[in-house]
């Protein structure tokens with residue numbers, strides 16, 4: 001199959017087969033063409049040339065191909081059961097509410113997902129939503145199931161649950177295409193491998209025999225340097241910004257955290273234990289019910305995220321499509337969103353200056369765009385994320401940068417670039433706050449780690465000495481729970 005967008009040849013002459021019960025890893029750098037290929041497989045896009053042939057499904061209401069998207073597609077104001085039902089309605093049969101709840105419950109149980117079918121999707125954590133999304137895809141018993149970075153918002157136990165479910169499906173004969181930028185997951189789950197680079201298939205064959213390094217090399221076409229840059233030489237004792245005894249109804253209980261300038265501080269825990277709330281409070285998006293946020297020891301109150309930005313606090317939100325980007329806006333408009341005073345001094349628009357500044361950013365982060373005027377909606381997911389993080393590099397006087405899942409959907413090569421930029425920012429004196437569902441990233445990128453459990457601080461670790469086990473110990477409640 002081939003498919004172009006204007007002059008961009010997103011997918012060029014790709015041919016592969018996948019047998020029932022096989023799990024195929026589809027990998028490639030950001031912008032390599034993975035999403036386009038998946039959209040061709042699922043029929044959301046028409047190929048320019050070529051075709052897809054899929055065996056008919058086994059069940060009467062089955063579908064040939066189902067896909068779990070990277071960007072969640074559930075309706076927030078509907079219940080879990082209603083969301084699952086919606087997807088099946090296309091199959092024709094209208095069923096009673098009771099039957100639909102029962103069948104939703106059975107799909108969730110089969111997957112081992114502990115979520116009430118009557119909960120509204122809006123009340124679920126991102127991880128739970130992702131699991132419901134997967135349940136939705138599985139509920140149509142597809143011949144081919146496509147999973148586009150299904151683990152990017154899941155943490156340890158949920159990932160294990162998902163993998164067990166995928167293995168069960170495969171054993172029952174479902175063919176699976178699995179996309180992930182976390183290489184260790186590919187080795188755990190996949191049999192075969194399709195590597196794409198710039199729209200072209202560079203490798204199709206068994207995964208066995210590959211190492212992480214050889215896989216990355218096949219993807220990027222060159223050897224890569226190490227993923228994580230160094231750490232801060234020391235942790236300054238004085239905080240740049242801190243939370244003192246902060247509570248938020250039902251979510252945080254007397255949390256005190258200190259974020260020094262010049263260092264990366266991670267706030268981690270299992271999904272839904274308060275990390276996101278901490279990020280939002282620091283970024284001025286949520287106000288604590290009690291307790292204080294202090295900058296250099298002076299209590300501050302932000303009326304909203306803009307007020308926080310005026311104090312030099314930047315925020316990279318987890319859902320770039322909802323909160324972060326003007327999707328119709330150009331790369332340049334999005335990149336300079338927070339940097340108006342620098343790019344347009346004294347309020348005078350300066351296109352030349354804008355071009356120079358944005359061009360520098362595009363080069364530094366290797367953002368793949370056809371021009372600075374290309375709408376960000378046309379960029380691949382990983383490149384959108386780079387724009388969102390890179391934006392803060394252009395802001396003079398940045399003092400705090402809060403990153404909430406900054407490398408979701410970002411390939412390993414691009415990750416290394418983002419990590420280097422984050423470390424440079426810290427080295428220049430910015431206090432970086434990292435909230436991430438990726439344990440490797442939490443351990444590799446940070447200097448100190450706070451672990452939250454049930455809205456309370458259950459541990460503080462120095463990242464250089466910490467292991468995954470240490471973090472998990474505290475994330476499960478640590479000694480406090482005993």
Ligand SMILES: Nc1ncnc2c1ncn2[C@@H]1O[C@H](COP(=O)(O)OP(=O)(O)OP(=O)(O)O)[C@@H](O)[C@H]1O
Pocket residue numbers: 005008009010028029030031032033034035036037368378379380381382383409411
């Ligand atoms: N609707 C579109 N209009 C114009 N260009 C597009 C469109 N969709 C994709 N492209 C381009 O096609 C190329 C492949 O993009 P695609 O989204 O398939 O990559 P990807 O491998 O999924 O990347 P990522 O890992 O970042 O999600 C990119 O150069 C992208 O900018």
